[in-house]
Amino acid sequence: MTEKQKLTLYQAINPHDPWTFYAPSIEVAAAATGVLGPQYGAMCVDTGETTPVLMGWEQWLTSHGITPEWFEENIPAVIDALESFICCTPDRRQVFDQMLSRYNDEARAACLRDHFKNAPGSAVNLGEAAQRMATFYRENPLDQEAATE
Numbered sequence: 159m160t161e162k163q164k165l166t167l168y169q170a171i172n173p174h175d176p177w178t179f180y181a182p183s184i185e186v187a188a189a190a191t192g193v194l195g196p197q198y199g200a201m202c203v204d205t206g207e208t209t210p211v212l213m214g215w216e217q218w219l220t221s222h223g224i225t226p227e228w229f230e231e232n233i234p235a236v237i238d239a240l241e242s243f244i245c246c247t248p249d250r251r252q253v254f255d256q257m258l259s260r261y262n263d264e265a266r267a268a269c270l271r272d273h274f275k276n277a278p279g280s281a282v283n284l285g286e287a288a289q290r291m292a293t294f295y296r297e298n299p300l301d302q303e304a305a306t307e
Contacts, residue, residue, distance in 0.1 A: 165180040165181065166177075166183075166187075166204060167180060168187040168202055169200070170191055170243070170284055171198060171200060174284070176248075177284045178241045178243075178247070179239055179242045179288070180209040180238075183235075184200065184202060184222070186210065186235045187202070187225065188200055188219070189207040190240050191209065193236070193240070194287055196210075196211075196212055198211065198284070229300070230300045236295065240292035240295075244285065245277040245283075245284070257269075261298075273285070
């Protein structure tokens, strides 16, 4: 995370494989899964709180105060959430995290590449998609003024 915030484990709601990720709030979790597509949602592993899947996003986003300005202000947290996607069940995530913590940055990156490459053969590899979106937002900072000029 770019700032010290308490992170909570979320599970991506999808019809495929179990993907977990960390976010500081349900709103950030919603933004992370939302940029991957409205067919995905997020469920807080601790509380069971969920975001919409497919339908109901507009009302949910409005009721949670998520606006384009909110997204722009929170993009660092959204990027961090996207970069934390791992294909594993919530009960296995702690073991995976402990394993990754033993590696230096280079070895961790190689391990994650192998993990995404060898993720179960569903139609969609959410980890790779999440990494692509994180890279896109990191390399293309949101600048509303420049976009309107």
